[in-house]
Amino acid sequence: METRKLLNCILIVFAAVIKTNLCDVCEIKGWGFHCDGCSKMVYCIKPIGADWITEEIGQCDENKNLYCNELYKNCSSTKNCSSNDVTEVDLVFNCKNEGIFPNPYDCKTYFICSKDSKSSSLSKDYIKCPDGYAFNPMSNLCNERYDNNELCKRQYKCNAVYDIAAWPTNNNIFYVCKEGRFGVSNEKFLYPELYSCEPDKIFDNQLQKCASEDEIIATTTNQNNESTATPTPSPTECLKGGIFEDPNNCRGYIYCTFQLRKILKLCPNNSHFNKTLSACVPGSEC
Structure with missing residues (x-):
């Protein structure tokens, strides 16, 4: 009897923290942080093959003029919530x-x-x-x-x-x-x-504008002529964020995240990676 009471108490506490389909917030807004009304902060999760799970992660005290804010993912003094929340x-x-x-x-x-x-x-x-x-x-x-x-x-x-x-x-x-x-x-x-940019151009962070392949190559060539520094090779490990050539696969590229994690990726079918543009371009030739 005592075991059953204890189990019921655990289930009640668990249900108070994690609920499914709470007011359909998760079904409407999907994965991630959301506001359920003006005070309740929730996080929506959907395991594969299961219903949405809505986890309550906090409450904002409206009596102290604090309201749930989806932009800051926290409580805020700005009240921009309503029954039809603006995301x-x-x-x-x-x-x-x-x-x-x-x-x-x-x-x-x-x-x-x-x-x-x-x-x-x-x-x-x-x-x-x-x-x-x-x-x-x-x-x-x-x-x-x-x-x-x-x-x-x-x-x-x-x-x-x-x-x-x-x-x-x-x-x-x-x-x-x-x-x-x-x-x-x-x-x-x-x-x-x-x-x-226009379809045949990419944004070059160094030039700070949209540029064609020829323009970028010309700029890179001029810079190389003015400098004795060797070109940056494709990384075996990520030292900075960005997209780099995969030396082992002409359709592939290396995506280095801001957290310096290395991820191998593939360009879509009938395209290949252009190391000058740091982008996938049409054509299967390498």
Whole structure:
């Protein structure tokens, strides 16, 4: 009898911390940190072949004017929540030109920006990957498993307004850091605004602009002529973040994360890795 009471108590405590399908927050918003109302912070998990699990990770004290904030993934003095919560996606992603773009905050989703047929303005389509998969900006497909995927770690660094850099996993895309404000107290935050280069160009971090292969090669050649330094070889281990040639596979490339973890990747079918552009380009020749 005492054992049954103890077991019931354990189950009650466990159920208070982890619940399934809590108000359908996880079914609506998917994996990761979310606000369930204005005070409750939850984390959504979906094991393969199982229902969504909603884990409560904290409460914000509304009596002290603290509210759940999905942008900061914590409590904040800014109240931007309601029964129909506005997500950070709605707050900080705007289409700047046509193309397919990763969601900077959620690897399970992406955006298609296209010209509206009735006007010259850009329309934004918000697309979710199938359960368990993440969007791969290099292939523009949801062909990466979500679990522990490096693509799902933050891909941008915004330290100051107008910082600019290529998107690490597809340098045909680049981002410019902008300052935004939201909420009744006008809190400031930095966010990446995404753009794409012309199809035959990539964003070069050294030139700080979109450039063609010929332009990049010419610049690199001039720099090599002016310097006695030898070119950086493909890494046997990661010393810095970036994308590098795989010397053992012309279709492959090495993705070094910001945490200096080395990951071997493959270009999509009928393409190969161009070490000058640090990108997958059409054609099977190596």
